[in-house]
Amino acid sequence: MAKKRVHELAKELNIDNKELINKLTSMGINVKSHMSALEDNDVQKIMKEYGKKINQPKVDKGDTTNIGKPNEQNRGQVMEGKKEKDQFFKPDNSKGPGLVDRVPNRPPDRRYEDKPKSSQRPHQEARGPKPAPVHKENAAASNNVGTAQTSVQNNQGGARPPRNNAHGRPYGDRQGGQGKPANVNRQGAAQGRPGDRQSGQGQGKPPYGERQGGQNRPGDRQGGQVGQQGKPAYGDRQSGQGRAPYGDRQGGQGRAAQGGRGGTRSTAPVIPKPPEQIAQPKPTKAPDKTKGDRRKNYEKDGKWADGQIEKSKLNKHRQGKNKKKAETPAPAPVIVDKRPIQVGETITVQELAEKLKKTAAEVIKKLLGLGILATINQEVDFDTATLIASEFGIETELKVAVDKEAMIMAEPEDDPAQMVIRPPVVTIMGHVDHGKTSLLDAIRETNVTAGEAGGITQHIGAYQVEHNGKKITFVDTPGHAAFTAMRARGAKITDIAILVVAADDGVMPQTVEAINHAKAADVPIIVAINKIDKPTANPEKVKQELTHHDLVVEDWGGDVIAVPVSAKARIGLENLLEMILLVAEVHELKANPNRPARGTVIEAELDKGRGPVATVLVQNGTLHVGDTIVAGHVMGRVRAMIDDKGRRVKKALPSTPVEILGLSDVPEAGDIMVAVEDEKLAREVAEKRKQRKKEEALKASAKISLDDLFKHIQEGQIKELPIIVKADVQGSIEALAQALEKLSTDEVKVNLIHSGVGAINETDIMLASASNAIVIGFNVRPDVNARKLAETEKIDINLYRVIYEVIDDVKKAMSGLLDPEFKEVVIGHVEVRKTFKASKIGTIAGCYVTEGKITRDAGVRVIRDGIVIHEGKLDSLKRFKDDAKEVAQGYECGIALERYNDIQEGDIIEAFIIETVKRELK
Numbered sequence: 001m002a003k004k005r006v007h008e009l010a011k012e013l014n015i016d017n018k019e020l021i022n023k024l025t026s027m028g029i030n031v032k033s034h035m036s037a038l039e040d041n042d043v044q045k046i047m048k049e050y051g052k053k054i055n056q057p058k059v060d061k062g063d064t065t066n067i068g069k070p071n072e073q074n075r076g077q078v079m080e081g082k083k084e085k086d087q088f089f090k091p092d093n094s095k096g097p098g099l100v101d102r103v104p105n106r107p108p109d110r111r112y113e114d115k116p117k118s119s120q121r122p123h124q125e126a127r128g129p130k131p132a133p134v135h136k137e138n139a140a141a142s143n144n145v146g147t148a149q150t151s152v153q154n155n156q157g158g159a160r161p162p163r164n165n166a167h168g169r170p171y172g173d174r175q176g177g178q179g180k181p182a183n184v185n186r187q188g189a190a191q192g193r194p195g196d197r198q199s200g201q202g203q204g205k206p207p208y209g210e211r212q213g214g215q216n217r218p219g220d221r222q223g224g225q226v227g228q229q230g231k232p233a234y235g236d237r238q239s240g241q242g243r244a245p246y247g248d249r250q251g252g253q254g255r256a257a258q259g260g261r262g263g264t265r266s267t268a269p270v271i272p273k274p275p276e277q278i279a280q281p282k283p284t285k286a287p288d289k290t291k292g293d294r295r296k297n298y299e300k301d302g303k304w305a306d307g308q309i310e311k312s313k314l315n316k317h318r319q320g321k322n323k324k325k326a327e328t329p330a331p332a333p334v335i336v337d338k339r340p341i342q343v344g345e346t347i348t349v350q351e352l353a354e355k356l357k358k359t360a361a362e363v364i365k366k367l368l369g370l371g372i373l374a375t376i377n378q379e380v381d382f383d384t385a386t387l388i389a390s391e392f393g394i395e396t397e398l399k400v401a402v403d404k405e406a407m408i409m410a411e412p413e414d415d416p417a418q419m420v421i422r423p424p425v426v427t428i429m430g431h432v433d434h435g436k437t438s439l440l441d442a443i444r445e446t447n448v449t450a451g452e453a454g455g456i457t458q459h460i461g462a463y464q465v466e467h468n469g470k471k472i473t474f475v476d477t478p479g480h481a482a483f484t485a486m487r488a489r490g491a492k493i494t495d496i497a498i499l500v501v502a503a504d505d506g507v508m509p510q511t512v513e514a515i516n517h518a519k520a521a522d523v524p525i526i527v528a529i530n531k532i533d534k535p536t537a538n539p540e541k542v543k544q545e546l547t548h549h550d551l552v553v554e555d556w557g558g559d560v561i562a563v564p565v566s567a568k569a570r571i572g573l574e575n576l577l578e579m580i581l582l583v584a585e586v587h588e589l590k591a592n593p594n595r596p597a598r599g600t601v602i603e604a605e606l607d608k609g610r611g612p613v614a615t616v617l618v619q620n621g622t623l624h625v626g627d628t629i630v631a632g633h634v635m636g637r638v639r640a641m642i643d644d645k646g647r648r649v650k651k652a653l654p655s656t657p658v659e660i661l662g663l664s665d666v667p668e669a670g671d672i673m674v675a676v677e678d679e680k681l682a683r684e685v686a687e688k689r690k691q692r693k694k695e696e697a698l699k700a701s702a703k704i705s706l707d708d709l710f711k712h713i714q715e716g717q718i719k720e721l722p723i724i725v726k727a728d729v730q731g732s733i734e735a736l737a738q739a740l741e742k743l744s745t746d747e748v749k750v751n752l753i754h755s756g757v758g759a760i761n762e763t764d765i766m767l768a769s770a771s772n773a774i775v776i777g778f779n780v781r782p783d784v785n786a787r788k789l790a791e792t793e794k795i796d797i798n799l800y801r802v803i804y805e806v807i808d809d810v811k812k813a814m815s816g817l818l819d820p821e822f823k824e825v826v827i828g829h830v831e832v833r834k835t836f837k838a839s840k841i842g843t844i845a846g847c848y849v850t851e852g853k854i855t856r857d858a859g860v861r862v863i864r865d866g867i868v869i870h871e872g873k874l875d876s877l878k879r880f881k882d883d884a885k886e887v888a889q890g891y892e893c894g895i896a897l898e899r900y901n902d903i904q905e906g907d908i909i910e911a912f913i914i915e916t917v918k919r920e921l922k
């Protein structure tokens with residue numbers, strides 16, 4: 001059984017959440033919020049507790065209110081516009097003034113306590129069944145009402161003692177609801193309960209009261225009015241109610257009640273008729289027809305069926321009303337919208353208010369009642385929205401947005417029977433000059449040209465070779481940077497990475513980068529130890545070095561395949577292809593050619609003669625000429641396809657790279673391409689993406705940074721914190737790596753995905769972007785390209801000179817305590833072109849400002865080969881012989897540093913200032 005939540009219980013008890021929470025706390029039951037679930041025994045305890053407390057105060061209240069004030073007064077208040085007070089507190093009002101007056105001694109009315117519920121349909125059931133006890137009570141208690149009362153009580157649910165004034169209330173409530181146009185919706189919601197009302201009708205008005213539950217108050221007041229007025233024409237009343245079935249019912253009830261009353265009436269002037277009068281002033285009278293229809297509906301629903309109201313009486317009444325109505329101008333019928341409102345996973349307060357046909361202020365007030373402080377633009381989740389809607393007597397439905405984009409991007413599970421082996425897609429990576437291009441060329445030349453017309457191959461970004469009757473697709477853009485750039489765009493096209501390591505050079509920084517990039521993408525690696533033709537080649541050394549990076553080759557007992565090759569001498573190429581096929585086989589690379597194509601754009605350009613041209617790697621399905629496709633924000637129909645050998649083809653199977661013509665625009669490398677059967681849908685999705693792209697360009701979203709790390713952790717968005725560390729020496733990296741990994745908590749695991757000695761470069765940033773990693777530089781700086789890329793990719797580069805500070809910052813960031821008051825801003829870079837020694841001053845650097853500017857009071861850092869070798873202050877800054885306050889980009893200057901003379905030609909002097917950062921409260 002589902003546990004009861006605090007707000008549900010509060011609603012049941014008809015008290016506000018806060019009060020209940022306080023009560024629970026005082027009883028030693030710990031709850032965090034209104035959404036907290038309660039144990040059954042706790043619920044029982046509190047019920048017990050409130051069984052007494054709540055009732056009493058309420059009764060008192062009700063009595064006081066009602067008794068003290070004549071119905072009119074109540075009415076008056078209502079009319080003055082209290083209308084939509086917090087339902088939490090209203091219940092008393094809703095009891096209906098008239099009723100109370102008449103029966104001062106009546107016991108607490110549970111009905112009202114249950115009101116919130118009553119706004120929900122389930123109530124109906126509750127009410128129906130317990131008429132018997134009521135009768136008794138009525139007989140005893142109510143002089144006035146007679147039968148009418150009885151039924152009311154019944155509705156209320158047996159437990160309640162009879163109310164004499166039942167008439168008064170119900171009407172009032174109801175009318176209130178009707179009275180306000182705004183209430184229409186609620187009424188709709190309330191309609192669910194017609195049963196209640198009906199029973200009320202049988203008795204007279206009472207039902208109304210019940211029904212309205214939440215709406216009650218306004219109604220109550222009206223009820224009061226009615227009472228005063230005596231029985232105005234039913235027609236009027238109805239018109240007042242105009243909108244809905246309620247009106248009808250009321251009419252019906254009114255009569256019934258009257259019938260029942262007979263003599264009673266005199267006692268209670270309040271009772272039935274008032275609604276009509278109230279209605280009169282209001283222009284919105286429901287035409288008779290409407291009423292008739294509504295009633296029919298009720299009858300259909302069976303809600304009236306159990307109402308003991310004599311239908312014949314009702315009908316008579318109705319007729320009477322109709323006549324009257326015919327005389328009076330028919331107001332526009334108010335349509336009651338019974339449908340639940342559609343709410344998505346989240347909805348803004350504003351939107352919710354609109355859907356509820358309430359003002360945002362009303363919704364915000366309700367939220368406050370739940371202890372939620374929200375602004376108009378703030379989003380609330382579906383559960384909260386449901387809660388709020390129920391406060392207004394409206395139901396919600398979870399709207400599962402039909403996401404057209406998701407529709408076209410959905411990858412239906414392929415029937416295993418349809419799956420066939422597809423060629424592996426291979427990317428070549430490695431350090432500069434280790435022979436990536438040579439290897440690609442060698443493979444292409446040896447394996448592609450044979451048998452091809454003229455041996456001419458088309459450069460389309462990828463090509464296929466055949467080995468032992470099996471195809472292999474090579475992505476023709478060597479380098480892990482390109483690979484990661486593609487991955488950063490969400491595209492995963494590579495099945496196998498070939499890591500080229502020159503046998504005469506060994507594992508170099510970019511080899512390590514490539515390893516880490518491939519690992520981060522979870523792609524199997526085959527090592528091609530190249531240049532083995534060279535006399536200085538030392539493949540064993542390469543294998544040994546690889547073990548430092550967790551790549552243990554088979555010879556050394558590991559599982560990494562290493563193939564000695566020579567791109568130049570064409571040695572080992574067959575073996576390499578063999579191994580590629582082997583790995584492919586192990587990984588069972590399969591695709592279903594019998595479905596619409598799906599692939600990735602490898603490159604794209606605008607060709608003068610041919611228009612937008614895109615090279616696409618088909619990854620699943622088959623792409624045909626004539627297919628409608630969407631690639632990123634571009635759609636089109638494939639007009640022509642050209643394969644990697646320059647031949648026009650009609651179809652492209654999985655793992656085939658093809659150039660396609662016919663797109664409306666140039667897509668981007670990395671865009672996912674899908675063939676879509678519905679052209680209109682394709683157009684819509686492309687349009688939507690184009691729009692979104694524009695919006696995104698406007699508010700380029702920042703990647704994760706130390707500053708917002710805690711927020712992401714709290715929101716559960718990150719479970720792992722990938723970190724890239726670049727440092728001046730290997731020792732620092734090791735120290736940092738150890739210390740950082742120790743910071744892992746249960747919530748977040750710190751994962752050092754890449755580290756290296758030297759300046760922070762472009763590929764580091766690219767990797768950070770692809771892996772949403774944090775970049776830490778220890779005694780190193782980002783190079784120009786890295787800085788630019790970091791800016792565009794919104795990657796935060798964190799630079800330090802003290803290990804303790806790195807650890808401290810990450811730790812603080814993870815716990816939300818990071819509070820850097822200062823931020824360093826680099827204002828310029830100066831290149832040292834010449835150095836002079838001056839006996840008194842020391843070394844003077846003849847410099848050129850390459851970027852930004854340098855100011856006399858700026859902090860400076862001397863950077864040599866990307867590594868910070870000194871940080872300090874300027875001793876002097878001169879333009880020719882004059883002291884200068886600042887020197888801008890493109891100008892020369894003379895610089896002497898304070899207590900530092902080891903400046904060399906080629907050094908870069910970075911000028912920076914420290915800005916105070918005003919931290920925002922989170």
Ligand SMILES: Nc1nc2c(ncn2[C@@H]2O[C@H](COP(=O)(O)OP(=O)(O)OP(=O)(O)O)[C@@H](O)[C@H]2O)c(=O)[nH]1
Nearest residue numbers: 432433434435436437438530531534566567568569
């Ligand atoms: N002796 C020898 N030289 C090779 C071999 N493979 C490549 N080279 C030479 O190594 C140099 C670099 O080769 P590339 O193919 O340009 O290397 P790369 O890795 O593509 O270089 P970048 O594109 O700059 O990253 C060239 O001069 C090649 O001729 C080989 O197997 N043996």
